[in-house]
Amino acid sequence: MTLQGSERDDFDLQMMALALRAARLGLGTTAPNPSVGAVIANEATGEVISTGTTAPGGRPHAEPLAIEAAGEAARGKTIYVTLEPCSHVGRTRPCVEAVLKAGLSRVVIAQEDPDPRVSGRGVRMLREAGVIVRKSVLHDEARWLTRGHIVRVTERRPFIQLKLALSNEDTVPLAVDGKPNFATSETSRAHGHMLRARADAILIGAGTLRDDDPDLRCRLPGxxxxSPVRVVLAGSSLPDPARKLVRTATETPVWIMTTASTIIQDQARADALTKAGCRLMVIGGVGGEPWLPSLCEALVAEGITRLLVEGGPTLWRSFAKSGLVDEVVVFRAGRAAMLQETAGTVDDINQEIPEALRSLLPGLTLQMWDRRVSGPDEMITLRHDKPA
Ligand SMILES: NC(=O)c1ccc[n+]([C@@H]2O[C@H](COP(=O)([O-])OP(=O)(O)OC[C@H]3O[C@@H](n4cnc5c(N)ncnc54)[C@H](OP(=O)(O)O)[C@@H]3O)[C@@H](O)[C@H]2O)c1
Structure with a gap:
């Protein structure tokens, strides 16, 4: 039996959703490569034969992993891939070659790869070899999941996600006596740590480093x-070497990004930070302040594709004003009950965007994407979607 028409379309959607789930598993582990998911399935029986996710470090790619797991069973079957298979010889053989060698007869892809070395070539090579190719299945979801790779290639910047924690009154809880003020719950903090796990780098400004002395590593069991690379953006002076981040720099990397003049101003401190294991990186500045496009360029040059900006408010505003924001995740303390009252069920998406975000994130046109409870708090995800 071979599926036809709408039955086949439904099956393609289900399998691509599975491939996207596989891709999501690798977010934050595959830089500089994108995390891709692949599924090999038998349309005749509805059986899923194997799955693959880009391996940590970006190699092997998802397709050869799924093909290897399927073995001979791949012959004559369909492979679902969240990104067009690569066609160029890099450090590994091209995935198109692996697909042809495995004898797969149909390839369903969610999106073409904007990388000029691939861009449409992978699809063309498959078709020329007689393989049936279907494109653009769950395209928009795949595009968002792969956005770090897309904007790295098209805009020379990483995917930028801002994380904000607000009090019950939608104010920013500030540090008290040199200690962070955790207004949100353990559950929300665990969600926050999951965002860290899916990021290649996490960024704070000199203010948060000074006031909170954070650790910034992922502390979820397992x-x-x-933990992403920890990045501090310093303007007027270099960070104090006694900070927790600096003391743990040999365990999890710390990059201090600043202007050349700030380093020259305090060479002794720069030397102390380097000796402690931090990496000092010079970026361009405007009016004495590090310039965000220059920060993005430096991150991309280091292979960073997904950046989580944890704060504080000065940095959020800077990113918003520069328009350098893809997604905003907001935790609102103690708001879960209100959400249930207004929205009826937690699945109802309430479109109203908190007023406080207008002043915290000036100039951004945000769309509500997801709204849910997070323990006693509310967790909302907003997207600043520009064509990419
Ligand atoms: N509720 C939350 O989600 C949350 C999250 C994080 C922090 N916080 C709180 O926020 C407070 C710190 O706030 P903050 O606004 O001072 O922290 P911040 O945004 O982390 O740091 C801002 C500082 O970063 C430096 N910087 C360098 N280049 C910059 C650029 N291009 N744009 C903006 N800043 C740049 C500047 O300091 P220099 O010129 O001195 O280098 C600037 O004053 C703390 O009380 C902390 O507890 C809250």
Missing amino acids: LEGR
């Missing part, structure tokens, strides 16, 4: 190894 995901401790998924």
Whole structure:
């Protein structure tokens, strides 16, 4: 039996959703490569034969992993991939070659790869070899999931996600006596740590480093190894070497990004930070302040594709004013009950965007994407969607 028409379309959607789930598993582990998901399935029986996710470090790619797991069973079957298979010889053989060698007869892809080395070539090579190719299945979801890779290639910047924690009154809880003020719950903080696990780098400004002395690593049980590179943006002076981040720089990398003049101003401190294991990186500045496009360029040059900006408010505003924001995740303390009252069920998406975000994120036109309870708090995800 071979599926036809709408039955086949439904099956393609289900399998691509599975491939997207596989891709999501690798977010934050595959830089500089995108995390891709692949599924090999038998349309005749509805059986899923194997799955693959880009391996940590970006290689092997998802397709050869799924093909290897399927073995001979791949012959004559369909592979679902969240990104067009690569066609160029890099450090590994091209995925198109692996697909042809495995004898797969149909390839369903969610999106073409904007990388000029691939862009449409992978699809063309498959078709020329007689393989049936279907494009653009769950395209928009795949595009968002792969956005770090897309904007790295098209805009020379990483995917930028801002994380904000607000009090019950929608104000920003500030540090008290040199200690962070955790207004939100353990559950929300665990969600926040999951965002860290899915990021390649996490960024704070000199203010948060000074006031909170944070650690910024992922502390979710089992995901401790998924901590992103910790980046501090320093303007007027270099960070104090006694900060927790600096003391743990040999365990999890710390990059201090600042202007050349700030380093020259305090060479002794620069040397102390370098000796402690921090990496000092010079970026361009405007009016004495580090310039965000220059920060983005430096991050991309280091292979960073997904950046989580944890704060504080000065940095949020800077990113908003520059328009350098893709997604905003907001935790609102103690708001879960209100959400249930106004929205009826937690699945109802309430479109109203908190007024406080207008002043915290000036100039951004945000769309509500998701709204849900997070323990006693509310967690909302907003997207600043520009064509990419
Ligand atoms: N509720 C939350 O989600 C949350 C999250 C994080 C922090 N906080 C709180 O926020 C407070 C710190 O606020 P903050 O606004 O001072 O922290 P911040 O945004 O982390 O740091 C701002 C500082 O970063 C430096 N910087 C360098 N280049 C910059 C640029 N292009 N744009 C903006 N800043 C740049 C500047 O300091 P220099 O010129 O001195 O280098 C600037 O004053 C603390 O009380 C902390 O507890 C709250």
